[in-house]
Amino acid sequence: MTVKLLDIAKKVVACEVDPRMVAELTKRIQGTPQYSKLSIRVGDILKSEMPYFDVCVANVPYQISSPLVFKLLLHRPFFRCAVLMFQLEFAQRLVAKPGDPLYCRLSVNTQLLSKVEHVMKVGKNNFKPPPKVESAVVRIEPYNPPPPINFQEWDGLLRICFVRKNKTLGASFRSKAVLELLSKNYKTYCALNNMMDESDEESIKDKVIKLLTDSDFVEKRSRTLDIDDFLKLLKLFNDNNIHFS
Template sequence: MSRIDDLPPLREVIARFDLGARKALGQNFLLDLNLTGRIARSAGDLSGVTVIEIGPGPGGLTRALLNSDAAAVVAVERDNRCIVALADLVAAAEGRLRLIEGDALEVDPEAIAPAPRAIVANLPYNVATPLLIGWLKRIEQFRSLTLMFQREVADRLSAKPGSKAYGRLSVISQWRAEVRPLFNLPARAFTPPPKIESTVVQFIPRQAPEPAEFAAMEAVTAAAFGQRRKMLRASLKSLGNSEALIEECGLIPTQRAEEVPVAGFAALARAWRASRA
């Protein structure tokens, strides 16, 4: 048994350090060690990998990650109460756990963890999407991302063309990575329980994504899905000569954004960027 297994139960840590979850920080603590262990295992083989965790809270998932084969864990935490509460876990980890106090939106993963690196996290729901977009921009820097989202967000991430859930987030995510929903967790598993189920989703970097610039993909998907009920010839007008762009990409002017596959958006992004050169 490791020193980590000798630590007090998570509920005792929460009571001792008065770690009531703060809504402003998007905190929902996962205390079931069977579930945190399942999340850590779902990240796959972590041998030799430095794992980045966002928002460790009282350290439930952190403990599971330290009990894996990960070379080290770097946890980014904004709440100073949790930094103090995790001191015993840092000591028990014997050099394998480093805490960084700060806002994950402002932390450069490449600067805090050597390659190979992966992110495994129960993300604060209020910043989950902007964090994901930032990581997708540099997805090639990670072995994988194994992240927890509200179920409705996870549904959008993996949605296919033609479905109501298919949107900007679906296109950007599936363009840069293979998106694999793994399993759901009920609201009652968390403290406090959120209003919706959660889903663990894994992102594996695509070795050869459709060629396109990230900013261009953001621009064309924003235009297309910003008016998703309109046909492409209308929704893409803000980009310039929409009819010419659509024709060049072999799309149909009367299609709607939700009907266009990822490859179609990549073609639009390339054509739009070329038209601005």
């Protein structure tokens, strides 16, 4: 794939963790016009600083799919697009809509930060040797500028909502672990903002359930909510000093 990219691109920065692949690529293009257009970075892309780039093209190792997607989406400066091949089910999660069986936190986060679309399915018989799973190519275009939200707060909310996406929000937010977290965050918020804190877990629980009930969210389930619903939910909590990071 890198050799084909060199035929059409002005410059290619290749990131590869396997030195044997680097040696093979170097051998193929050494002494050709493409050699001067290639820069190779050897190492784990998740642990390395990404170079400036306009377009990312990759056949992604399936075990790093999720962290790589978010590293790309949080990369600055913004790039134009990424065309990536993933395991089919992972690709389907990226583009899943509310109500789909594969709709999850990954779906919501990716679609909040980018336009993502399925390009094509790639059968396992296109590989030698054939893997055990099917693959798919997706195109990701990050939104520039990104939505004006605190991503840590946003992701903290989604983690709670999607632990059990089929449960009602009321049930999810009655969890002891969730109430402990929200109570701790509330105490921290009060301390940082010189506010009197007379709360305990029970009062935080009452406050949270009242907010959910009054806004008609208490019986709703995360698997059916869209991005606008989650944005409304986050604003509702934050406006009432309930925080998730």
